[in-house]
Amino acid sequence: MDYLLTDEQKMIKDLAHKIAEEKIRPVAAKYDISEEYPWEVLKVMGESDMFGLFIPEEYGGFANSTMNLCLATEEFSRACGGIAVCYAASALGTIPIVLFGTDEQKKKYLPDLAKGKKVAAFAVTEPEAGSDASGIKTVAKKEGNHYVLNGLKHFITNGGDAETYVVIAMTDKSKGARGATAFIVEKGTPGFTFGKKEDKFGIRASSTRELIFTDCKVPAENLLAKEGMGFIVTMRTFDMSRPGVAAQALGIAQGALELAVKYVHERVQFGKPISSFQGIQWMIADMATEVEAARGLVYSTARMLDAGVKDVSKESAMAKMYASDVAMRVSVDALQLFGGYGYMKDYPIEKYVRDAKITQIYEGTNQVQRGIIGLKVIKEMAK
């Protein structure tokens, strides 16, 4: 399907495709096994201006656009969902600074993030605050020119490898959701340490760690937005970043579909390539149609965001929920088409199933997304 991309968008997509094929695909299996952080790939992405896609030009970026971010994330994810998430998670940690940072904060942090010299991370999740972000227990207490942070964040993507963190902590527990505040915390700040690195089912090239804050003194100028705006920062950031996760899921689905189509051409049974059997063709037809439908949702949502449409939480949730469900179905069917070989780690397809699964879980489980969509639709219809 032709999405009528602009010349600039085509250029971004083509360049991301080149990086994916030349620099990501050849090392995807290596990082999946070793679980090392793929710095060599992130360096190439940085030098190619890919981290600038979500940062305004005046701060060293290329062009601040959700569509650009989606195009790049989709292409990277076709080759490796794990390496792509290191990139997308840096976007997630950068977006709150782009949206809410003061000019000084932007000047201090964005240029290095735009060049990929540093990566970012966004820290909301805690052991008892997953889908229910109001369960956050990390506290920030103001003392003179500092805030003192205490608490634990976990499952933080890029945790330990990122230099720049946006952390949500409670400044006033009595106010509930309105008592949360966002802070920029730099790696190396005394009292800020990392816990264990998680051993994951998929996206194993990315790092996931605990962040531990023990009387960690953060300068007051690192406060993002205002005290009490932490949840607004979080929600606005997720609205912007959800299409990115949707694009990651879309890329995984597309990548699995491509591998499956190539395989059914090559695999001969009963004297013919199995692509000549109708049962196989129908599976391919369903997979391809679902991928295209997901792409339509993702791109439309990204374009709404870029056009400045204010409330996109329903569309954002639809894109993320649908694309990730498609990624799961399509990767499982792709593995099925590989037959017994697909179950073996010597073939690349089982990794797509493992990488796809997380997209149904993080940045709001698909059950939470359905909750957002359902409520919104009922409200809209009641008007």
Place this chain on the structure above:
Amino acid sequence: MNIIVCIKQVPETTEVRINPETNTLMREGVKAIINPFDMYAIEEALRLKERFGGKISVITMGPPQAEGALREAISMGADEGYLVCDRAFAGSDTWATSYTLAGAIKKLGSFDLIICGKQASDGDTAQVGPGISTHLNIPQVTYVKKVEEATDKTMRLERMLEEGYEIIETPLPALLTVVKEINEPRIPSLKGLMRAKSAKITTFTQKELDLDPQQIGLCGSPTQVVKIFTPAPRLGGQILKGEIPEIAKQLVDLIKGEVN
């Protein structure tokens, strides 16, 4: 350091088809790319520019669409692109090509270094680089795999040989041809791609270069391609069996038979 990189646009395939009537390459329907060995030349020029500053000019001789190769080099970080393009240059062999490129380089003015890929992936001759240095009367170092030391006056280079390498020091200006061991070419940046889109490409025709008409194009090309063919596969050898004196005798007889 002002560097000139000579590149060639080639078909993106290792299975180049030959027109059986004209014995020339059939380019139709095949995507054109920068000759892979020239990518290493561009990358090495970029690395030298990062160390010493200066300017990188990329030059190619070819049909109008070879402009795409120059733009790609600019997207990687080269400064200027020059297309040597004229019907009068058509049919050039390596002699005429190197003469013409040398003429274009003289037109560009002063330079410190010329870098070429060791050979083109379509013609595989490895003659144009050395040809240019001969026409310009500057030193050449071929098959360079490492720049050991460089100043604005001299360079110390590792030159690849079939077994091992030799170290050569040359004054500048000089011409190098490089092998793939020298570096890993970079991926272009978005900013580079944007710049390349609007960069001005200067075209040199025979009118601007004013070269000796007897030395350009088909008429300036002494090479005649009589026939291009795939050599017949080597047949399996013959294994002699038996006691050593007996084998020796058989072998002598066989050699004698071959000689006669």
